Amino acid sequence: MNRNLEELLIEQKNIKVIDSSIDYKDYVALDLSATHTDQLDLNLTDALIFEEFVENHLSNNKAKVAFGGYLETRNLYRRSEVFKNEITDERNIHIGLDLWIKAGTSVLAALDGKIHSFQNNTALGDYGPAIILEHTIDNLTFYTLYGHLSLDSLDGKSVGQIVKKGNQIATLGAAPINGDYAPHLHFQIIKDMQGKKGDYPGVCSKKEVDFYTRNCPNPNFLLKIK
Template sequence: MNLSKLLAEAGISAVQPIRFGSGEFCQLDLSKNNPSLERIDLNDEEQFTAQVFGQLKANGARVGIGGYLEERGLYSRSELFTEDEPRTIHLGIDLWAQAGTAVYAPFKGVVHSFDNRRFHGDYGPVIILEHEEAGLTFYTLYGHLSTMSLHGLYEGKPIRKGEQFASLGAYHENFHWPPHLHFQLIMNMEGFHGDYPGVCKASEKGRYLQNCPNPEFIVMAGIH
C-alpha cells in the first residue's frame, strides 16, 4: 500500500502555511551527533530556546523542520524517557516556530482524544484527530500546543480540512520545550487515549516504524 500516494490523491491541506520557494523553512538537527547541543544546558529555557531559534535566524528561516527517526540524546534530561533501555528514537516530525503559530488540519476528521500531559519533557497539551480517507482510518497527533487549544474540545468534534484548530504553546505550556509542533502519523492507536508514544526505544524501532509512517509527505504537501 502506497500510503502517501493514496492520501495525496485524497488531497492534503497545510499543517502550517510555509512557502517552499521563499526560504521560510530549514532542516534542524537535534540528533545525538550534533556537538552544539553538548555545549548547552537543555533544561535551561533560555539556552535551549536560543539554540533552536538561533539556528532559524542563521538560516533566515521562520520554521525549522525535522526529526523523523532521529536518534536523540536530549531526552536524557527527563525521567520520562530514562528506562532500563532509554527511549531515544523520535517518531514524528517537529516544526519549530514561534509560540502562537497556527496549526491546521491536513484532512477532515474528528477529535479522537486530547489531554494536557503536564510532565517534564512530555507533550503538554496534545490533540489526536481521527481521519477516514481513501478507505483508510488513521490518526494524526499534535503535541506541545497552547492550553487555549484545548478549550471547547470534545471527543467526536468535527474538524474541517484546512481548519485552524490549535496553536503552538510557549515553553511553560508545552511542557518545557521551545515552541514547536510534534506532528505524528499513527495507523493504530493501540488503545491509547489522549496520548501515544512520540519516542521509542531503539529495540522497538521496527514495530513503531510500521505503525507510525514518516509524515513528511503530509508536511511537505502543504508547502508551496
C-alpha cells in the same frame, strides 16, 4: 488491490499543519541528532537557551520555520524519567516530525476528520497539551497527533468534533506548558492507536523502532517539505 497508508499520504496535496501563510521555501532543516548536539556547547535542558538556539538557526538561515527529526536519535530526552527509568529501555528515537516556530503560532488540521481525543500530558518532557485527530480516506482510518500546544487549545474541544483540512485547531504552547521545550509542533501520523487516548509515544527505544516505523510512517510523506 488495497493501497497502503503511505501511498495514500503521498497522494494528498497542499497540506500545512502550521500557519498556512508561511511557504515551505521559508523552512530550514534542523539537526538535533545526538551526534550533532554532542558537538555543540548547548544546554538542551534549558528551554530558554534552547529557544534562543532555534531562533539563531532561523535567523542565520533567513528562515521562519525549522523542521526535522523523524527517526532521529536524540539526547534531548535524558533529563526526563518519561523516557527512561529502571524498568524500560531508554527511548531516544523520535518518531514524529518537529516544526520549530514561536509560541502562539496557529496549528492546522492536516486533513478532514474528527477529534479522536485530547489531553494535557503534564510530565516534564512530555507533550503538554495534545490533540489527536481521526481521519478516514478510501475506507482507510488513521490518526494525526499534534503535541506541545497551548493550554487554551483544549478549550471547547469535544470527542467526535468535526474538523476540516486547514482549519485552525490549536496554537503552539510555550515552556513549561508544552513539556518545557522551545516552542514547536510535534506532528505524527499513527496507523493504530493501540487503545490510547490523548497521548501516544512520540519517542521509542532502539528495540521498538521497527514496530514504530511501521505504525508511524514519515509525516513528510504527507507534508512534502523539501
